[in-house]
Structures are given as structure tokens and as C-alpha cells.
Amino acid sequence: MHALDQADPLAHYRDLFVSSPEVVAYLDGNSLGRPLTASVERVGAFMTEQWGGRLIRGWDEGWMQQAQTIGDDLGRVVLGAAPGQTTIGDSTTVLLYKLVRAALSDRGDRDEIVIDRDNFPTDRYVLEGVAAELGLTLRWIEPGDVTVDRIPLSKKTALVVLSHVAYRSGYLADVAGITAAVHEAGALVLWDLCHSAGVVPTELDAWGVDIAVGCSYKYLNGGPGAPAFAYVAERHHGLRQPIQGWLGSQQPFEMGQGYEPADGIRRFLSGTPPVIGMLPMRDMVALIEAVGLEAVRAKSVALTSYALELVDELPVEVSTPRDAAQRGSHVTIEHPRFAELMPVLWEQGVIPDFRRPSGIRLGLSPLSTSFAELQLGVEAIGALLEH
Helix, strand or coil, X not given: CCXXXXXXXXXXXXXXXXXCCCCCEECECCCCCCCEHHHHHHHHHHHHHHHHHHHHHHHHHCHHHHHHHHHHHHHHHHHCCCCCCEEECCCHHHHHHHHHHHHHHCCCCCCEEEEECCCCHHHHHXXXXXXXXXXXXXXEECCCCCCHHHCCXXXXXXXXXXXXXXXXXXXXXCHHHHHHHXXXXXXXXXXXXXXXXXXXXXCCCCCCCCEEEEXXXXXXXXXXXXXXXXXXXXXXXXXXXXXXXXXXXXXXXXXXXXXXXXXXXXXXXXXXXCHHHHHHHHHHHHHHHHHCHHHHHHHHHHHHHHHHHHHCCCCCEECCCCCHHHECCEEEEECCCHHHHHHHHHHCCEECEEECCCEEEEECCCCCCCHHHHHHHHHHHHHHHCC
């Protein structure tokens, strides 16, 4: 066994995940995390005992509160959020739209939104649509690491939308510093946590974050298409979101005339909660709590540091920061041949992630990725580049 794996105090946790015999190196946990065997059992038991056994009675026996229950667990273990500020439901795209619109309604005298051109397409597309819808102006941060001095803030800025970890480069933003600067300018900030939740220690309350969204199928191992989460600081619970569905109303089962929003975080929900889709998240949040997020982060830093050592032996360009304090849990390398090499890698059971035009991301999930498979995967890329 690889010496680094022998010395790894978290190595035994890999046995808790479903294995893939035909995959020798899975380096795409930043796109889709492996399922936990506990989640396989949980979903199966739910379908037979809860859905099949309790049927419609399940709504009164806990299903209806599940979005807030899991949200509170996620907030406590992963996000640094006090109870009552995190909920689960909808996709990241829908939650972005709802919370962007809610935030803008609170800054009606301002008409500019700030976002970076390197942000994930969904974030950019949602803001382009909202800006066109409301007649607002987008102020773009040009490509590069997002630091306080590069954010075009003014008295016209209503909202800034940024990612905690950049999806391409893996750059880790200074959430606390940027949030403070945005607030000083009188604006609100929305943080996209998709590439940091579950792998980077986060303190939303302590950092003064206004609102945040994130997906659950990467480092939270919720499965393909699993529902996203939303964080809204308690001081902003008076915001009104635009998709007024029955579940976000004050009395959902009254079915009354006229919409009155619920109190608290539930007002940011819209439709029926995705009960089955939330289940796997419970197991991963419980595992992170048992291990400790600081230990997860330490393994992440060790993996990305080793990845950088390995790729430095290849004829590639590295897009990820060298400073561990400035990177998340993936390393991005660039080469013009990567598009043609990806199918060959997959045939060999080596599964990294490709981002056009020429980037491979090595997505490293600390609790399920070994140092040995990381080395095997990088060596497979190097071997193909030699031919």
C-alpha cells in the first residue's frame, strides 16, 4: 500500500463508500461524490418501511419538516450556521434565482449587480436573466482570482455574487474579508458554496454572510440531481422570495386565498420537499460530524499538495494556487490534448473531470480518495501525454 495511505488517519473511511470494481482512480468527487453504503441501506429501507409502509401518513410523521431538520444539521456541522437559517430544496439554479431576487428587492434604490466572469455558468446566466428582467446593470469582474481590490463596488451596488471555491481553478476566496467590504459599500453578498461545502471549514454566521446556496451531490455525496441548500441569515428572514409556492406559506394546509409568507427560513421554500432526494445527505453530514471538518480539510490539503507534486512532473500548466490556504479540494491542469485523452482515460478506469477547452480537474474527496489512486490517475495521464 502507498506509504501516504498507511500514514493517513482517515484511510479506513474509504471502506464506507460503494466501490466501483472497474474504476481504478476516481478523481471527480468535485462533480459527483461516491455514495455511502449507509445511504444505499437508508434509501431502500425508506422505500419499503416509510413510503411503502406509512404511505401518506409519513407527511405528518416527519417528512414535512425534513428540509429544515437536515438543514439545521448541515448548518451546524458544515456551514457554521445556527439553527433555523438553512433549508433544503430545489436545484442550485432555482435557489440562486429566488435568493437573488429576494436580495435585490431589499436594495431597491441600487441598480448594479457584481459577478465574476470565471463564475460557474449557472450563476452568470441567472444574473444575466435577472438583470434583463429588472433592467439592472451587471458589473463584471474580469477573469482571475477574486480579491477585495478587484470587486467594482459603488453606491449603486445592490448585490455581489461570488463562489467560495472557483469551479475551474479551485481558488479559495476570502469570504470574511470580501463580505465585510461589500457590507461597507452598503450592498449584500450571495456566496455559492457548491465547491466548498463539506470539504472547507465554513463559518457563515461568524463571517457575517447574508445568503448562500450550494449543491449536495459533490462533497456532501447526495447523489446525482440531489436537492440544493439555502442559507439565509436570520436578520434577512423578512425578505420576500419570488416563487410563492404553497409550502412557503404561513399555513400550507389551510389552502386559503392570498399568499402570506411563513415565518423564518421556511418562507424561502416553494413546493413539496424532495424527501427521498434528501436522504443520502443525512449520512454524509453524520460522517463529517464524526470525523470533524478540520480533519477533512487537513486530508484535502495533503491530497492537493501531493497532486501538485505529481503534476509538476508532467508537461502541463497548473491553474490552481500553490498556496494551500488559497485552494479548495481540486487541482486543475491544462493541456491542449486533454479533450482527446479523456475517452481513453475512462476506458482505463481513470475518471477525472474535463472542463473545456483544455482543463482536467483532479477532484479529491478526502474521505473516499486515496493517495495511491491519485498517483495512479496522474501517472495514467502522464503516460498518455508521452505518446
